[in-house]
Amino acid sequence: MKESAAKNRILDVASRLFYEQGYNSTGINQIIEEAEIARASLYNHFPSKRDLLTSYIQRAEDIWFEELEAFVGHIKNPKKKLLALFDHRISRQLKFNFGGCRFIKVGAELPNDDLAAFELIDHQKSRLKEYIHQLLLEINPKNELLQNLEMLNETIFLLIEGATVTAGITKNPEALQSAKKIAETLLGQ
Amino acid sequence: MKESAAKNRILDVASRLFYEQGYNSTGINQIIEEAEIARASLYNHFPSKRDLLTSYIQRAEDIWFEELEAFVGHIKNPKKKLLALFDHRISRQLKFNFGGCRFIKVGAELPNDDLAAFELIDHQKSRLKEYIHQLLLEINPKNELLQNLEMLNETIFLLIEGATVTAGITKNPEALQSAKKIAETLLGQ
DNA sequence: GTCTATACGTGGATAGAC
DNA sequence: GTCTATCCACGTATAGAC
Known part of the structure; x- marks a missing residue:
């Protein structure tokens, strides 16, 4: 059961931003924008930040x-x-x-x-x-x-x-x- | 020229909260509330966070x-x-x-x-x-x-x-x- | 100098259509 | 499953009375 491409893209983007900017300073909005997915898709894969x-x-x-x-x-x-x-x-x-x-x-x-x-x-x-x-x-x-x-x-x-x-x-x-x-x-x- | 009591109270509270909760997770609101000073007083002593x-x-x-x-x-x-x-x-x-x-x-x-x-x-x-x-x-x-x-x-x-x-x-x-x-x-x- | 009221953005999260 | 629209709380900072 392979992880969806969207999920991996989210994790890639989040990993970069969490490290570069910090976890608290990185908003959901920026993650979904840079990962190019819809807001609800993120919450589909991850129930919360x-x-x-x-x-x-x-x-x-x-x-x-x-x-x-x-x-x-x-x-x-x-x-x-x-x-x-x-x-x-x-x-x-x-x-x-x-x-x-x-x-x-x-x-x-x-x-x-x-x-x-x-x-x-x-x-x-x-x-x-x-x-x-x-x-x-x-x-x-x-x-x-x-x-x-x-x-x-x-x-x-x-x-x-x-x-x-x-x-x-x-x-x-x-x-x-x-x-x-x-x-x-x-x-x- | 002695520092005002208000200023010291702000620094005391901020020091505690910045360490316990983190800098980014501590809002101005909480600081002024716990230091018992007005919002504008804080900005009087410190131009920005x-x-x-x-x-x-x-x-x-x-x-x-x-x-x-x-x-x-x-x-x-x-x-x-x-x-x-x-x-x-x-x-x-x-x-x-x-x-x-x-x-x-x-x-x-x-x-x-x-x-x-x-x-x-x-x-x-x-x-x-x-x-x-x-x-x-x-x-x-x-x-x-x-x-x-x-x-x-x-x-x-x-x-x-x-x-x-x-x-x-x-x-x-x-x-x-x-x-x-x-x-x-x-x-x- | 200190107050209250408020502006304005952005935060995380959800609803409901498709 | 993915989308857009939207909710509401809280963020920093400023205006203007006293």
């Missing part, structure tokens, strides 16, 4: 990891692959004018008690952390300072998150470049 | 560092003081229901080309990083892994940022607690 948000976040996670795989999938050396995660972020931030992380951004716009939404966002984050974890298992680094893999895992994850957020504020990739260097140092040779 | 935002961010930075000082000012040992930065964040996130960082949050709501606003946000971040820097100079840690102070400075800063953002998503303090532990390890004994 909030439902569109849910679909947006879930689909964005899938696309995000597909694009990550396209970027790092060809790299065999696990350490190089891990460091390429930083390059992936740098590449994205350059491409998207340093808009920061899509998931963090939408989370910042939502009411704090919308736990369902924060769970969806957390899902992407946990998956990324697990992705790093798997790479660390392959690398099996001998780091005497950060005693165990879990601590190193957390460190690299937090470095990526912190650097992406920072890049979105400073509007330059320096924090991400520094974070990569730090990760490289922590992993040893 | 955007001007109120500017004042909000600047004042929030001042208050933020005042409150930080109140939290860690009594600590003499520089390493303990540095680690208390993490406790400060944990304490704040508990108090504010894991709303995340006030400055990052508002940045996520703004149009990406509002460079004036992002500069104000960056000001708070740079000041925090410099605060960490000064403490590191006092600690003068002998870390053989992270070769120089600047790299350690960046690491700790990014850990704090990443962990605060993460806490705002997971709605629990674990990331901040981990980040503190990591920092402690990196600083050595």
Whole structure:
């Protein structure tokens, strides 16, 4: 059962606008106009704007990891692959004018008690952390300072998150470049 | 020349609402109602909502560092003081229901080309990083892994940022607690 | 300086024809 | 299923009396 072309067009447009302008600043009117569909068609596929948000976040996670795989999938050396995660972020931030992380951004716009939404966002984050974890298992680094893999895992994850957020504020990739260097140092040779 | 009581009441209310509900989701109407002032009084002090935002961010930075000082000012040992930065964040996130960082949050709501606003946000971040820097100079840690102070400075800063953002998503303090532990390890004994 | 009344746009969402 | 027309609440901001 294939999704209708209209539904996909709505999601494409909404994904772009939610990220570029923000969720709250993007109106239904603009979405239907740019997607070239009727107002009622949108409400046919998505009962409310909030439902569109849910679909947006879930689909964005899938696309995000597909694009990550396209970027790092060809790299065999696990350490190089891990460091390429930083390059992936740098590449994205350059491409998207340093808009920061899509998931963090939408989370910042939502009411704090919308736990369902924060769970969806957390899902992407946990998956990324697990992705790093798997790479660390392959690398099996001998780091005497950060005693165990879990601590190193957390460190690299937090470095990526912190650097992406920072890049979105400073509007330059320096924090991400520094974070990569730090990760490289922590992993040893 | 003292600021009018009305102006301060507006800023108090706006600060609370901008953080709790978001900047875009907070209307002028709610602000004037909760501040108990007339609509035109607000526009007398702030020509537009955007001007109120500017004042909000600047004042929030001042208050933020005042409150930080109140939290860690009594600590003499520089390493303990540095680690208390993490406790400060944990304490704040508990108090504010894991709303995340006030400055990052508002940045996520703004149009990406509002460079004036992002500069104000960056000001708070740079000041925090410099605060960490000064403490590191006092600690003068002998870390053989992270070769120089600047790299350690960046690491700790990014850990704090990443962990605060993460806490705002997971709605629990674990990331901040981990980040503190990591920092402690990196600083050595 | 502070008030009330109001202008005018846009928000999300629904009705009912086709 | 897709369309147009429309509802009503709320958004920011201004006018003009006091």
